[in-house]
Amino acid sequence: MFLRVICSPQLPASSSQIGRKNLIWVESNGGRYIPAVGDLVIGTVHHSAADFFYVTLSDYTSNATLPQLAFEMASKKNRPQLHSGDLVYARVSLANRHMDPELECVSPSTGKAEGLGPLSEGMLYSISLGMARRLLMRKSAEEGKVVVLDELGSAGLAFETAVGRNGKMWVNSKDMKTVLVVGRAVTETDEKSLAVEQQKKLVRKLVKEMA
């Protein structure tokens, strides 16, 4: 029997893709983000043209396109004004190896943003693809064993985050110090491969230093 083994940080989003015969997916942590339909990503606007925004998902890859009308309540007269360098939280709506990926900031079925759209203010951190995947898990604390965000929240910090499957994390808070602490806690957990207990210890240390 011929077995095809794919080493990838990106397991398929939908289970129908796993069903292919004689195929094993081995999860890993390295490599470059390759867009797949349904992935939530954080992109940087590169430039805008008549109908599209051109959005960078990772360095040195061709831009993804984001239609200017793919936002909640967008119309020809009322569309978001995004400039070069702005961040957007979007879903990959079309990914195909022969074409540049396409994004959307609105659910095509409900017409609602569902949390997607431009990200204003805040700070962007680069994390590994494996870490992004863990943070995006439905139960990131139980399945992904990342508790930093929960711990920071229960330590009394108020902040919001958005995680992109392309290895980006956006953090925002009214307090700049909180933004830095949250970003540092997650990047450190990622780089030093911290276990649950170590993550709790790190959060306690960071919160103590902050006060």
Added chain:
Amino acid sequence: MTTTTSGPEALLSHLHSADGSATFSYAGYTIIGAVNGPIEAQRRDEIPEEAVVDVVVRPAAGVGGTRERHLEALLQSTLRQIILVTNFPRALIQITLQVTVAPENEYVNTKVVQANTNLPMLPALIQTAVLALMSAAIPLTATLTSVVIAATTEDGSNRDIINPTAREIEKSRSLHVFAFTSHGDLILTQSEGEFTMKEWEDILASAQQQCCPNTSGDVNMGDDAATGADLGTFTRSVMEAKIASDLYWK
């Protein structure tokens, strides 16, 4: 520097800005490999249906010359056969290999008469490239193992030396490099010097035994032929350790 006897060593994903990287030390060579890709290819280089594989070899000292260009050409044509290039049309996969340590007495005459010493470095370059590609999670059809063998004549009897030193290469009649895929297929062969077809076939057999010990059903050759490390198993165990450390949280 008699590193020929020590086993291979590798370090994976240690460069932060590259998508994948590996440092590989074996047989007196230490090579750092970095892989970036799939990234956007330049418009004039892109291939509509396939990825472009770009290999850059940089020597331990100075800038590359014809010797490096030759190695790059060999590596490029070998690697694009195992990379699933059709998965990334119009993209570029860039492989940079920096030699940091070469065997001390490699430049025997110090003068640049290198055209005949291209080959000994090839197995280490191939191994580094494959490890770096796996670190970058580039889909491959197979991994490679490679070996360099020198055919020498000592006291009238022929002897094949696996991973020969520079002096042994100098004295040898012919030098051969073979690379095999993990399925046991021959993918690259380069030879130089004088040899007969019969000799080449014998050397091929011992290379096969060296590179894919599991696929060739023969027993170990025993006697004086020094056997090197089993690079196939080595690659496998390095990858296993890498995946295990990636999934530390599971």
